[in-house]
Amino acid sequence: MFKMKRVSIVFFVLVLFMVGCSSGEGNNTSSDGGGEAEGNGNDVIELSYWVPFSGSDGEFMEDMVSEFNKSQSDIKVEFMNNNWDDYYTKFKTALVSNTAPDVAVSHVSHLGELLPTDKLAPLDELASEAGLDWSDFSENQVNAIMKDGNHYAVPLDTHAVIMFYNKKYLGDAGLLNEDGSIKMEQGVEGFTEVLRTLKQELPSDVSPLVIGSNNVFTFWIWDALINQQGTNYIEDGQVNIDTPESKEAMNLMKTWLEEDLMPEDIGDNSYDIFKTQDAAITFSGVWATGNFETEESLDFAAVPFPQLYDQPAAWGDSHTLVVPNQDDKEKQIAAVKFADWLTENGHMWAEAGHVPAKTSVIESDVYQSMPYRSEYAAVMEDVKYMPQSDKLGAINDAILESLVKINYGQISVEDGIKEAQGKVEELLNK
Amino acid sequence: MNSKRKLTGKFWVYFFAYFLAIIMFIPLLWMIISSFKLPGSTVTVIGELLSPPYTLESFKEVLKPDGTAMMWRWTFNSVVVGVIQTVITVFVSSWAAFAVSRLDFKGKRLIFVLILAGLMVPMESIVVPLFNMMVSLNWVNTFHALIWPGMMLPLAFLILKQFIDQLPTELLEAAKIDGAGPFITWLKIILPLSKSSMAAVSIFVFIQSWNNLLWPLLVAQETSMMTLPVGIPTFQSNFATDLAVPMASNVIASVPALIVFLIFQKHIIKGISMTGIK
Amino acid sequence: MQSDTVVKKDLNKDIKKNINLASKRERMKNYVYALVFLAPFMVLYLWFWVYPIVQGFISSFYTGSYGVEQTFAGFENYIYMAQDSKFWVSFGNTLYFVLISTPTIVVLGLLMALFVNMKLKGTTILRSIYFMPYMLSISVMGSIWVFILQSRTGLLSETLKMVGITTEIQWFGSWEMGWLSILIATLWWTAGFNMILFLAGLQEIPDDLYEAADIDGASSWKKFWYITLPSLKGVTAMVILLQTIASFKLFGQTFLITNGGPGISTTPLVHYVYQIAFRQWEMGYASAVSFVLFIAVLLISLIQYKVTKTKK
Structure with missing residues (x-):
C-alpha cells in the first residue's frame, strides 16, 4: 500500500510540474506573446494559421504554406486544417477567449458574424507597413470586406457551386454534342429529362446525379434555384423563405429523389461517389476540381451551374484572410505579408479550383493555361452572394434543417418551407 | 433423457455466448486488420480486406512527423488529464469524506447536503458558465481548463464517505487513545483501509475523464492541446475515402487502453462493481 | 442507503x-x-x-x-423555450433514447453476466470480449460505427452486396434508423460495463438459496425466475438509473455518428445546448435549456431515491 502511495505522490508532483510548464507555454503563444518578440529582432516570427478546408482543397493550401515557408526565412507559418462544419464554432470561440490564431481564413459571408466581437484587427495601417496594395483587387471584392471605412480582411478567392459531369457516361447515353457539351433542352424539364435518360441508359449502380441530400449542398442548390427565379431568402431585412419559388426548388429536388435520379442519404460522400464513377453528374464546388483531377481514369467536364429558370445564378462565396487582434504588432504585419503572398501566388490556390482574387493573377498566362479554370472566372459573374446578417450561420443552419427534413420525407414541402420561414423570423427578431 | 436435454441446453448456451462474443469482436477485428492495409485500399470489401499485402504504411502515414496527427501528444494529454483528475479527486474527496464522517464540527450536515446535491448535477448542464469562466481566467487552451472543471468530486466523496462510515469506531478510538491526531489517523488507518474503494473510485473517474468529448472540444483548440476524443475526429476528417489510415489512428489510440485493460482486468472489473454497488 | x-x-x-x-x-x-x-x-x-x-x-x-x-x-428565454419546437423535439429525442436504450441495455447486460457467471469454458475470454469495447475512446467507437454503417461504402453495405442483397439500408436516413444506429453503437460500447454491475449482483446471491432449490428439485428456469431475478432488483434499478442519466447526458454518440441529423432527428438535449451556445451564440438561452436538463436529472435521481427507499 505505502509503495502505491509513494508512487502516486511522485507521479502527482511530476504531473503538476508538467502542467506548470505546458500551461506557461500555452499562454505565451496565445494572448500575450510579448515575451518572445522582445528577445531579439533576428528571431523567426512564428504564425499560427487556421483554415476550414476539410473538403479536398486543404492539401493545396498545405502545399502553399510549405512553399511560403521555403520562400523566405523571417516568417514560419504553422498550418492547421479544421473540420468545415465546426470551423466557425471553433474560430469564434477562440476569438472571444483571446486564443485565436495569428491569421485565419474566413468566408466573406461570415465576417458579419465575426466583426461584432471586435476581435478582428482593422488592416489599413498594417497593410501599408506590409506593402499590401488594395488596388490589386477588384472593387466589389474590396467593398465586401470594408466596415466603417476600414479594411478588415484580405480577399483570397471566389468560389461557386458548378456542375461536373462524367463524359464517358453522358457519351454512352448519347447525351453529348460533338464539342463535348451536354445535349439538353433549356429549363427544368430539359435537365430532368437528361437525368431520366441517364437512368435508363446507364448500369443500375450508376446514379444519374449525386448531391448531399442531408448536408449543406442541399442548401446551396436551393439557394441557387431560388436566385435563378429572382428571389433571395432575406430581402431588405425581411425573411422571404415561404415563397412559391422556394417550394418550386424543393419540389424539384424531391422529384429527383423520388424518381431515384439521385441517391438518398449518402452522407458527405458526394465527392467520392462522383470520383469513383458511381454517378454521372454532380453539383459541387469549384474546389473539387483539383481533387477530381487526381483520378486519372475519370474523364470529366466542369461547366457552370445549369440555368433551370429565368436567369443564371449560382451559390457562391469568397474566402478571405483575417488577422485577429493581439499586442504583438510584428506578428500582425507578418500575417498581412503572408496573406499578401497567398493572394499574389493565387495561381497555386487555383490548382484546387478556386478563382484567385487578384486580377493580375487571373490575367496571368499560368492561370489562363490551366484546364477549366479560365472559364471559372466567367462563372463568377453569375454568383449570387448570400444576404448579410450577423446571424447568418444560425440562419443557414435553421434553413438547412428544414430542407433536409423535406428531403427525407419527414415533413411536406409546404410545411417545411413554412417552418424555415418561422424559425428564421424568430432568429432575426431575437 | 433429462441429461440429454441438459446437454442440448448446454450446447445452446455455448452457442449463444460465443455467437454474441464473435459479433461483438468483429468490429474490433475489422479495425485491426484494416489498419494493416495500404492507405487507400477498399477495406470494406471483405475479399480485398483479407488478401495481402499487409504493411505498416497506414501507421507511417498517421505517425509521419509533418502530418496533422499528433497521436502520441493526444494520448499523452489524455493520460495526463485523466491521471491528475483522478489523483486529485480521490485524495481530496478522501480527506473531505473523513472530515464529514469522523470529525465533529458545526455545519457538518449543511456541507453534506450541499455536496449530495452536487451529485445530481451533470457537468453537461454547466458547460456554458464553465466555458465563460475559462475565458475570463484566460485558461482556454491550457491544461488548467482541461483538468480543473468537471472532476467527479461529489460521487467520489459519497462513495468514500459511505466506506469510512462503515469502519468500526473502535479502530479510531484506539488511535485516539494512542495519541494520534486526525492527520495520523487518516494516514495510518483510513488510507490503508480504504485502499480498495479508492482504487475503485479512481478507475471510475479515469474512464469518465478518458471519454470526455464535449468539454475538451470547447477548450482545447490548438492541435497540441487536444485530447484523444477531440484529436481523432479532427484528424480523420481529412480522409474522406480512405479508411485504412483512419483505422490505423484508431488502433494507435486504442492500444494503450487495451493493454492497460488486459493487465489490470481484475482490478478494473472489481473497481466498477464496487462503485456500482454503493 | x-x-x-x-x-x-x-x-x-x-x-x-x-x-x-x-x-x-x-x-x-x-x-x-x-x-x-x-x-x-x-x-x-x-x-x-x-x-x-x-x-x-x-x-x-x-x-x-x-x-x-x-x-x-x-x-x-423560458417563454421562448416553451414555444421552441426544436427544444421539444430534442427533449422528446432524449426521452425516446431512454425508452429504447434502458430495456435493451438491461437485457443485454444481464445476458452477458449470466453467460460469464455460468462457468463455461473460456469464461475469461468471453468476459474480456464483452467488456473490451468499453475501453475504446468514444471517438474510436464512433468512427468504427460510421465506417460500418454508412450507406453505399460502409462495411455492412458492401458485405450485403457481396452476398447479393442490393437494397440499401439507410442507417442514418431517418429518425428511427438514426436512433437505431446510435442504440447499436451504444449497446456495443457500454453493455460490458453494465454486465460487470450485474455480475457483481449475481455473485452476491448466497449459494445456499440455490442449494435449497436443488433439494426441492426446482428446474434451472424456475431457479432463475424465483431466485436470480428477484435478487437482482437492486442492481437493475441502478442500471436503469445510470442509463437514464447517461441518456440525458447523451452528446458524443450523436455528435460523432449522425451529427444530430438528418435534420434534427437525432439531436438530444445536450447536443442542442451545444448548438445554441456555440453555433447560435445565445448563451442566455443555452443556460435556460441547460437548467431544464439539470432539473430533469435532479427529478429522476429523486424519484429513483424515493422508489428504492419505499421498497426497502
Missing part, C-alpha cells in the same frame, strides 16, 4: 457522548482540523460546481449574442 443512515445515527450518538466529555479547546481544535481536511475539496467544489450552477441560472435570464453586451430579459 437505509442501513448507512442507521450506522450514522449510532455514530452521531457516539460522537455526542464524546462531545460532552470534550473540553471547549478540543472542540475548537476539531474545528480547525475539519477546516483543513475540507478546504481543498470545498474550494474546488465551490469554484467549479456551485459557482457555475449559480452563474448559469443567473445568465438564463439574460439575452444577447456572445461577445456582445447581455441584457436582462426576465423569463423571456
